[in-house]
Amino acid sequence: MLRSCVSRLRTPGVLCGRLGGASPLARDSRPLPRSYSSEVVHMDHSLPNPSWSKDMRLIFDQFMKKSEDGSWKRLPSYKFTSSKRLEEVKIFFPDAKPVKEESLSQAxxxxRSLEEGLGFEYAMFHNHVENRTACILQGGPYLQGIPGFLHGGAIATMIDSTVGMCAVLTGGAVMTANLNINFRRPIPLCSVVVINSQLDKIEGRKLFVSCNVQSVDEKTLYSEATKHSWNPGPAGRNTKSLVLPQHGNLGKDRNGEERKGTQTQGLSNSRWQQSTRTLRIFFFRCLGGSVG
Amino acid sequence: MLRSCVSRLRTPGVLCGRLGGASPLARDSRPLPRSYSSEVVHMDHSLPNPSWSKDMRLIFDQFMKKSEDGSWKRLPSYKFTSSKRLEEVKIFFPDAKPVKEESLSQAxxxxRSLEEGLGFEYAMFHNHVENRTACILQGGPYLQGIPGFLHGGAIATMIDSTVGMCAVLTGGAVMTANLNINFRRPIPLCSVVVINSQLDKIEGRKLFVSCNVQSVDEKTLYSEATKHSWNPGPAGRNTKSLVLPQHGNLGKDRNGEERKGTQTQGLSNSRWQQSTRTLRIFFFRCLGGSVG
Known part of the structure; x- marks a missing residue:
């Protein structure tokens, strides 16, 4: 099943969003979730909408400018994923409690669960050369924790999404094993921040990604985080490491020194590569994005 | 201002929810958020509703049974907090970027931002004697990460809320400094889990709370987490420690040993106590609860 899935997912255009073709759901025959039109289901939500502030549009335009030479790429994002994907996930979690079909059709x-402008307004960009993913985020009024500021869980949600995307796109299929966040300052409600994540290293099946959350002008550091993930593939595969040149950094650490991790990347046999490619696309689709 | 606030907050009934009297917002004169009736604004969302599953109602009833002798207490929970609270928060973050009045009125x-049954359905209970807070959670279909399972950010959100509540109710006013989560298994969408948190220790202005996320039958451990918080009060206060008897535990650690932290509690001078009491109530209200 996975092989046929890969074949289908690799079809040009299948994984591209509004900028690149039909959405992942365009070819699904499943019933659409209740009360939403086909147009809404297929909408790429990582594009500007009327709720975006001037700051949000400015930083979006900056990243789109960076994308012109192909170094960065905008990642489409959708609200819905096909319930068919559930069957594929079950391969990895066969003992999980089954979910009712009715609930899945609503999922x-x-x-992306809150309506436009009220919750997470965000767009992600990925740099394949530097193994970095950036997320621009405008946190709406429904994300409040203490009055006037974003809830810690809302920040954690976007950190988890961004570093997860970075890990998937640079290191293959992953599941989060650990998420460690240092909250330095509360983020004002409705302000715009940039989440910068970078794959630090891959050790066997473990992936290490770090990130920070900064103001648009980079003068305020709101949070820092690390995430350890694991690759749910076969154990004991052959791996060796490559030390890659380090591109960019995530600012300075607590001691004021530049954060530059050693970057290694596992190489694997052809079967594992095929499996990883499958999972990589699969998990990326789960996250509501596209490898384009 | 804080003193008058304390006086008002201590008024019997002001902080009690549906079970104990009027909600915190009942006496506010601010305009109600748009498109919501007064009844909705004042609704205590920690009570059963038609979207709750059988498992959710069963575990809720178990905790209500435990509450009959006063050892546990259900914590009311509301969607909205008064924008007046923003002025109080500004005392602690005077340099924060101001938020537009329009956004605050929507906050x-x-x-509690998703509609009934679609997002977080939860109720919290607190045990003042054992310094523990438990949260029963039914994660709705709008909380999806990989198909069929809760998003890691949704889990982080409820962990942050639960351990935050535990810290506030047992240790005074707090802001999260660090949140460290180990994800052991993905949580199936629409299933019910119990988040158990416990204040481990207080060291000066630092509070350490740990928690785990388990299935209702306690057979499946989904996640474990620790949270370090700090108390935004005056530095250099007089403190001494008391070692308290340990009540309960959070299961077993990785080595199969019972997790039992040494519990210390700071004692402080009367001015600090008054300030802490103010902040404790204040932050609890920010979190959408009531000290009852």
Missing amino acids: RLFP | RLFP
Whole structure:
């Protein structure tokens, strides 16, 4: 099943969003979730909408400018994923409690579950050369924790999404094993921040990604985080490491020194590569994005 | 201002929810958020509703049974907090970017931002004697991460809320400094889990709370987490420690040993106590609850 899935997912255009073709759901025959039109289901939510502030549009335009030479790429994002994907996930979690079909037909990707302008307004960009993913985020009024500021869980949600995307796109299929966040300052409600994540290293099946959350002008550091993930593939595969040149950094650490991790990337046999490619696309689709 | 606030907050009934009297917002004169009736604004969302599953109602009833002798207490929970609270928060973050009045009038507590049955359905209970807070959670279909399972950010949100509540109710006013989560298994969408948190220790202005996320039958451990918080009060206060008897535990650690932290509690001078009491109530209200 996975092989046929890969074949289908690799079909040009299948994984591209509004900028690149039909959405992942365009070819699904499943019933659409209740009360939403086909147009809404297929909408790429990582594009500007009327709720975006001037700051949000400015930083979006900056990243689109960076994308012109192909170094960065905008990642489409959708609210819905096909319930067919559930069958594929079950391969990895066969003992999990089954979910009712009715609930699955209603399911939405959590960061896209609130209506336009009220919750998470965000767009992600990925740099394949530097193994970095950036997320621009405008946190709406429904994300409040203490009055006037974003809830810690809302920040954690977007950190988890961004570093997860970075890990998937640079290191293959992943599941989060650990998420460690240092909250330095509360983020004002409705302000715009940039989440910068970078794959630090891959050790066997473990992936290490770090990130920070900064103001648009980069003068305020709101949060820092690390995430350890694991690759749910076969154990004991052959791996060796490559030390890659380090591109960019995530600012300075607590001691004021530049954060530059050693970057290694596992190489694997052809079967594992095929499996990883499958999972990589699969998990990326789960996250509501596209490898384009 | 804080003193008058304390006086008002201590008024019997002001902080009690549906079970104990009027909600915190009942006496506010501010305009109600748009498109919501007064009844909705004042609704205590920690009570059963038609979307709750059989498992959710069963575990809720178990905790209500435990509450009959006063050892446990259900914590009311509301969607909205008064924008007046923003002025009080500004005392602690005077340099924060101001938020537009229009956005504040729309603001909702993040874990209560989704409609009934679609997002976080939860109720919290607190045990003042054992310094523990438990949260029963039914994660709705709008909280999806990978198909069929809760998003890691949704889990982080409820962990942050629960351990935050535990810290506030047992240790005074707090702001999260660090949140460290180990994800052991994905949580099936629409299933019911119990988040158990416990204050481990207080060291000066630092509070350490740990928690786990388990299935209702306690047979499946989904996640474990620790949270370090700090108390935004005056530095250099007089403190001494008391070692308290340990009540309960959070299961077993990785080595199969019972997790039992040493519990210390700071004692402080009367001015600090008054300030802490103010902040404790204040932050609890920010979190959408009531000290009852």
